[in-house]
Amino acid sequence: MKTDRLKKEFTEFFGAGREPEIYRAPGRVNLIGEHTDYNDGLVLPIAIDLSTYGLFRLTNEDKIRVYSENLDKFEEIELANLSRRKGNWTDYVRGVLSSLESRSKTISGFDLYLSSEIPVGSGLSSSAALEVVTAVGAIKTMNLDEVEDLDLIKLCQKAENDFVGANTGIMDQYASYLGREGAGLLINTAEPSHKFVDLGLKGYELLVIDTTVSHTHDDNEYNRRRRDCERAVNAINESTAGKTLKSLSDIPSEELDDILPQLEESLANRTEHVVRENERVEKAAGFFQQGRIKEVGELFFASHDSLRDLYEVSSPELDYLIEFARAEGIPGARMTGGGFGGSTIHLVPESQMDEYLKKASRVFEEEFEITPDGFPVSPSDGAKFQN
Numbered sequence: 002m003k004t005d006r007l008k009k010e011f012t013e014f015f016g017a018g019r020e021p022e023i024y025r026a027p028g029r030v031n032l033i034g035e036h037t038d039y040n041d042g043l044v045l046p047i048a049i050d051l052s053t054y055g056l057f058r059l060t061n062e063d064k065i066r067v068y069s070e071n072l073d074k075f076e077e078i079e080l081a082n083l084s085r086r087k088g089n090w091t092d093y094v095r096g097v098l099s100s101l102e103s104r105s106k107t108i109s110g111f112d113l114y115l116s117s118e119i120p121v122g123s124g125l126s127s128s129a130a131l132e133v134v135t136a137v138g139a140i141k142t143m144n145l146d147e148v149e150d151l152d153l154i155k156l157c158q159k160a161e162n163d164f165v166g167a168n169t170g171i172m173d174q175y176a177s178y179l180g181r182e183g184a185g186l187l188i189n190t191a192e193p194s195h196k197f198v199d200l201g202l203k204g205y206e207l208l209v210i211d212t213t214v215s216h217t218h219d220d221n222e223y224n225r226r227r228r229d230c231e232r233a234v235n236a237i238n239e240s241t242a243g244k245t246l247k248s249l250s251d252i253p254s255e256e257l258d259d260i261l262p263q264l265e266e267s268l269a270n271r272t273e274h275v276v277r278e279n280e281r282v283e284k285a286a287g288f289f290q291q292g293r294i295k296e297v298g299e300l301f302f303a304s305h306d307s308l309r310d311l312y313e314v315s316s317p318e319l320d321y322l323i324e325f326a327r328a329e330g331i332p333g334a335r336m337t338g339g340g341f342g343g344s345t346i347h348l349v350p351e352s353q354m355d356e357y358l359k360k361a362s363r364v365f366e367e368e369f370e371i372t373p374d375g376f377p378v379s380p381s382d383g384a385k386f387q388n
């Protein structure tokens with residue numbers, strides 16, 4: 002079993018002693034609701050069956066020794082310097098631990114062995130999984146005070162925002178922690194609060210195709226889109242007497258026709274995307290529950306078109322795969338995650354899965370001379386419900 006292998010590796014790396022405790026946190030795929038989570042909007046992600054594992058063992062040292070199997074890198078983090086940013090992969094761990102320290106003041110030394118199944122840069126939230134597994138494992142291993150679900154999620158998001166410098170929303174950490182087998186997580190990020198949505202996928206599977214063209218979260222473009230949205234809110238509030246929008250999601254869709262012409266073109270486009278994407282999420286959640294996958298698929302395509310044309314976060318590789326999906330006649334497909342590369346999600350009839358994936362990989366490789374990475378995913382339990 003995987004956990005046995007990891008325990009063995011742990012012992013080989015850190016030496017014999019007490020058995021380490023194993024925790025894990027999954028990656029996520031966002032089904033629909035892109036670039037809405039930092040606009041107080043709706044999102045519908047799932048936790049997936051690929052996880053980051055963390056093996057923890059307390060020590061008597063004044064430091065945390067951490068090894069990443071994927072990177073084959075080792076570092077020591079002095080307890081006295083927990084809140085010092087390092088500018089590398091350990092910042093995710095440091096960020097989470099320094100937040101925990103400011104809550105409970107009792108961080109002790111431990112050894113941590115990390116191993117991840119989530120491809121980095123694929124848009125499947127390997128970073129959120131690392132934050133969540135660090136938080137859950139550290140809390141349990143050190144027996145720290147219980148942390149409320151939302152506090153834990155926010156603490157992980159804060160690590161990403163403040164430590165890593167990626168101004169991301171709350172979706173990824175939320176899905177990694179609270180995802181549930183067989184269900185989508187319909188999150189209203191304004192509150193934030195969530196409902197589980199039965200995905201009614203009968204006869205269909207969710208296929209991820211990762212373009213393997215890497216994107217980074219601290220990419221300026223992501224933060225620039227956020228700023229565009231803030232500028233749009235300010236412009237609307239200034240130009241419309243009595244308007245006090247907090248976010249673009251406060252705009253009722255029937256007001257779009259009046260509002261959009263007042264904005265400069267790119268801000269109008271961002272605004273239209275956010276308002277319509279929220280509507281698509283709500284509709285998709287309903288269609289999923291009714292097993293109306295064809296209708297869900299149409300919303301997927303519409304979401305992709307909007308991300309490509311209005312939000313401008315797609316890439317030629319992502320667009321190529323979505324056009325392929327349309328030409329093959331599957332119900333729907335779209336880019337998923339922040340964009341600028343990364344992954345796509347496809348709704349594929351079970352009976353066509355093998356053939357579809359083979360063909361997609363072949364034509365993509367012919368077009369770009371890059372081998373994409375395709376695999377079906379299923380909605381899985383988040384970190385809270387595992388172990």
Ligand code: GLA
Nearest residue numbers: 035036169170171172338339
């Ligand atoms: C990244 C961020 C999320 C979200 C998506 C876009 O994955 O981490 O918070 O903003 O992009 O929907």
